[in-house]
Amino acid sequence: MIVAIDGPSGTGKSSTSKAVAAQLGLSYLDTGAQYRAITWWMLNNGVDVADPDAIAAAAGKPSIVSGTDPLAPAISADGVDASGPIRTPEVTAAVSAVSAVPEVRERITDLQRTIAAEARGGIVVEGRDIGTTVLPDADLKVFLTASAEARAARRNGELKSADGKPAADLAATQQALAARDKADSSRKTSPLKKADDAVEVDTTELTLEQVVECVVTLVEKAAADKAGSAGNAADAEGMEKAAR
Numbered sequence: 001m002i003v004a005i006d007g008p009s010g011t012g013k014s015s016t017s018k019a020v021a022a023q024l025g026l027s028y029l030d031t032g033a034q035y036r037a038i039t040w041w042m043l044n045n046g047v048d049v050a051d052p053d054a055i056a057a058a059a060g061k062p063s064i065v066s067g068t069d070p071l072a073p074a075i076s077a078d079g080v081d082a083s084g085p086i087r088t089p090e091v092t093a094a095v096s097a098v099s100a101v102p103e104v105r106e107r108i109t110d111l112q113r114t115i116a117a118e119a120r121g122g123i124v125v126e127g128r129d130i131g132t133t134v135l136p137d138a139d140l141k142v143f144l145t146a147s148a149e150a151r152a153a154r155r156n157g158e159l160k161s162a163d164g165k166p167a168a169d170l171a172a173t174q175q176a177l178a179a180r181d182k183a184d185s186s187r188k189t190s191p192l193k194k195a196d197d198a199v200e201v202d203t204t205e206l207t208l209e210q211v212v213e214c215v216v217t218l219v220e221k222a223a224a225d226k227a228g229s230a231g232n233a234a235d236a237e238g239m240e241k242a243a244r
């Protein structure tokens with residue numbers, strides 16, 4: 001069972017994907033973390049992230065390793081744990097430019113396909129282009145959306161200052177999310193886009209628990225359909241053999 005979950009920033013892809021994978025005993029891959037890890041490595045290794053040629057030349061250099069346990073997601077670059085530093089504002093500001101470079105996408109897409117192929121028990125893969133490009137034959141494709149206001153409020157909820165007040169201005173957060181979405185959906189190679197056969201789930205008015213329940217139901221239905229069509233194919237093959 002391969003599940004692709006795509007959507008813009010802050011729609012709940014990571015939270016939903018981790019919970020669905022944990023509940024159903026599937027592996028989990030955060031592809032945004034891979035793009036963030038290669039961006040972090042470039043920032044730390046003197047690569048000019050404003051220069052697409054410099055990014056392309058460095059794309060093959062770092063080793064990027066992702067863990068696939070939904071209860072303990074892990075990411076490293078050249079053997080160094082990157083799970084903390086990839087969430088810094090510096091990485092967030094540079095990741096869209098780095099991930100727009102075709103050589104980076106090719107490298108990371110190969111990695112993603114290998115991880116998905118090796119996940120024998122099934123996997124939930126979340127990102128921007130999973131349903132359209134990375135795993136176009138996924139058994140289920142989900143595209144999460146939410147209003148710009150809801151997404152900004154969720155992001156600000158994560159950034160609390162010491163006195164418990166939101167650390168960032170809501171309008172500024174909304175603007176930053178919109179800028180990243182614009183960059184991610186307007187790049188030439190593999191932009192953020194809903195696959196034609198994806199199920200769209202608007203999470204604006206839903207709690208995280210409700211979104212998880214909705215996606216678990218969709219996965220269970222896709223698994224039943226898959227088992228049904230495998231059974232039908234086996235029946236048809238059996239009938240064909242008997243007729244020969």
Ligand SMILES: Nc1ncnc2c1ncn2[C@@H]1O[C@H](COP(=O)(O)OP(=O)(O)OP(=O)(O)O)[C@@H](O)[C@H]1O
Binds near residue numbers: 012154158203206
């Ligand atoms: N349905 C929901 N209702 C309220 N809060 C939510 C919901 N879904 C997710 N959240 C919260 O919103 C924040 C963003 O969620 P999450 O990181 O899963 O989004 P994302 O789509 O993966 O974002 P990004 O692409 O930027 O990594 C988190 O703090 C999460 O707990």
Ligand SMILES: Nc1ccn([C@H]2C[C@H](O)[C@@H](COP(=O)(O)O)O2)c(=O)n1
Binds near residue numbers: 031033036096130184
């Ligand atoms: N499949 C993907 C996943 C992510 N990206 C890029 C674009 C995002 O802005 C960035 C960070 O992702 P996040 O951690 O916010 O999910 O990585 C991409 O191009 N393709």
